[in-house]
Amino acid sequence: MRSLYYQTPSAVALIFHIIRTEGPVNRTDIVNRTGLSKSTVSLQINRLLSRGLIREESPGTGEKARRKLRLELAADSGCVVGVLLGIHALTINIFNIAMTTLVEGSWEMTSVIEPEPTNRFIMEKIEELLQKATIPRDKLWGIGIGFPFPVDFRKGTSDSPPNLPLWNQYPLRKVYEEHFGCPVLIDNDVNVMALGEGFSGAAQEEKDFIFVKVGTGIGSGLILDGKIYRGSKGCAGDIGHIGIDGETRLCHCGNQGCLEAIAAAPAIASKGLEAAMTGESPLLENILQSKSRITSRDVGDCAQRGDMASIRIIQESGRKIGSVLAKLVNFANPGAVYIGGGVANSGNLFLSSIRESIVKRSPHLATIDLSIRFSELMARSGPSGAGILIIDELFSFARFQETLDRRLPAE
Template identity: 35%
Template sequence: MALSRAAVTSIVNDLLETEIVREAESRSVNSGRPPIILEINPSGDYVAGVDMGATHLSIVVANYAANFIQEKEIPFDIALGPKTCLNQANELLRETLAEASISIEQVNAIGVGVPGPIASDAGMVVAPPIMPGWDRYPIRNTLEKMWGCPISLNNDAELGALGEWAYGAGRGFRNLAYIKVGTGIGAGLLLDGQIYHGATGSAGEIGHLTIDENGPMCTCGNRGCLEALTGGHAIARQAQEAVHNGKRTILSEIAPVERISAQDVADAARQGDLISQQILSRAGSHLGIAIAGLVNIFNPNMVVVGGGVAQIGDLFLEPVRQAVQRRSLPAAAHAVRITTALLGRRSSSMGAVVQALTIALHQLAEGKEVRKTLVV
């Protein structure tokens, strides 16, 4: 149910008074009085987004209009444990701020994404499959002390979903799933723009769905998990085996064989390498089975596929679409669109910024006591 125009006037007056928004250039329109366009008032304050992956750390600083001011990314190893990793994050954030001549005091909230299931109340990860040493480490408390501002701790796939929903391929969709294909594979679910956590913050963990009861062993101890078939390691391993078996592929130029990575396979596929394309096509097909399961259970109207491998585009997405079409209910399969992340590797960072902004804006609204001194 929408608000009346009169109510909107009142609310907008508050926002103008507190300088959270300001009037922008009005655009002309077919007929009638042209509307007053509003925009977020950038002010001199900022938020930051921190995206920790398994193998990279990326930090962005953004203004209140969600425009990225500065951005840095470095290689990273989440397995080094919380102390080392959080210190690296601290250094990189301060470097990033320094380059943009912004002081940490101007940063009013920071969104943080990590590749594991989150207990949001506690601000920590619980029993994460790929974050050794992080179990129940007080991430949010540590960072709040380190940076002196409120921290929103989230799962990276959930942030990807949020980022794509707010500024990417998922705009306007009520039931959105974002699939992050990287070293691990996870999904973030969004209902009406709200992250769906589930009971314990581990909703959307599709990495260990059983795809083939008799498939290859997974690190989790089961056979035929999605991650064991389509994850970064699995793709690299298949490529290494192909080279080892003397298959014709440009990947054989890479030496030693053990250094071939999923990224190499993706690059080779883009250049037309057949073996690489086959490997990715099979991986896409397995991912499709998992997404078909997600579609049958969650019934989204949009699935955004992100992460390094997804950037290849249709070469990877077509087998995914085919598997979904075949293996999910007609009603659900017909309603769902499957597409690549529009924000590319920035999906999660953008989501982190969105989370930081909601905190920062709430602070603004409360701190300046909206509505207190409005009418006379």
């Protein structure tokens, strides 16, 4: 699954795209694929070679040998950074421009309530990894970041995070571009996770799929016809605040009965705590006595050990999530649904409950070949997706000339 900007490309952008996605290729291949003249292809290839973006095999003797030279992406000519910030963790990968990981790191986050210290910490860790990989600043071509709240993709700002109000309208893209001096793209966490799953995870062969993250919150990323679908303002897929009939639990957004309030990790932990305190679950009661708290992971672990109260809680969560996902399946008719996030560690009991609700509430044609499974990459999908987000932007037909002019010496 790869995204493209569908517009008329310049000759150099089209040639680079073919070399990047189909290489190694020779000049004759490019002439045949593009319909461009041999002289135009030769001119633009020389341009790309002089800029260091592509490379070729050592030439033989004669014009015939030269035409057979195979051209490929010069993967180490630059790098991009992919970042995923969660409520409790930060993960950063640095990739070369062929999306091979050069260095990576992850850190626990004690608090992300305030934007300034959180962003300073992220910047410091990016700098540390660049130094660790001995990557000079002029080789940093761009940064992609996924944040755990709604983002206005076009403006590069956060927008009304219900559980992190201090981040509202924070100029994220501007802050990072000013600090690092390179293009930056900002998106929400589940969108970049969807992109990552499509690029290097289980969804590589899927053009239409839904990625669902179930953790502290619940959200979904929609890949339709091979491209991320954000809607008009960037909040498509925000299923966590869809109301569930008959539910009255108060959500942190101020409404009652939101899916997130009754089925996300905090809700599972709260129900587990209640089962422990009432004695309904001896296993959870023992955990509470030893740790003085119950987490959603505790409930999932106990469910897999056969604890009936924990099984009920996990199944209820899965069925509620499945009932909402059925609406998306009915609307978008995807080929697959992938479940990620911390609650996915609850195992097949959780997954089967989601599947049960989707199948029950969707027409036969929509589910007959529908794959519903766990994410292959889980948390690793985030940095990968953030990296491909910025790479595809830098090398898009719309922006390719700017990328050449910005990052490489002028002709």
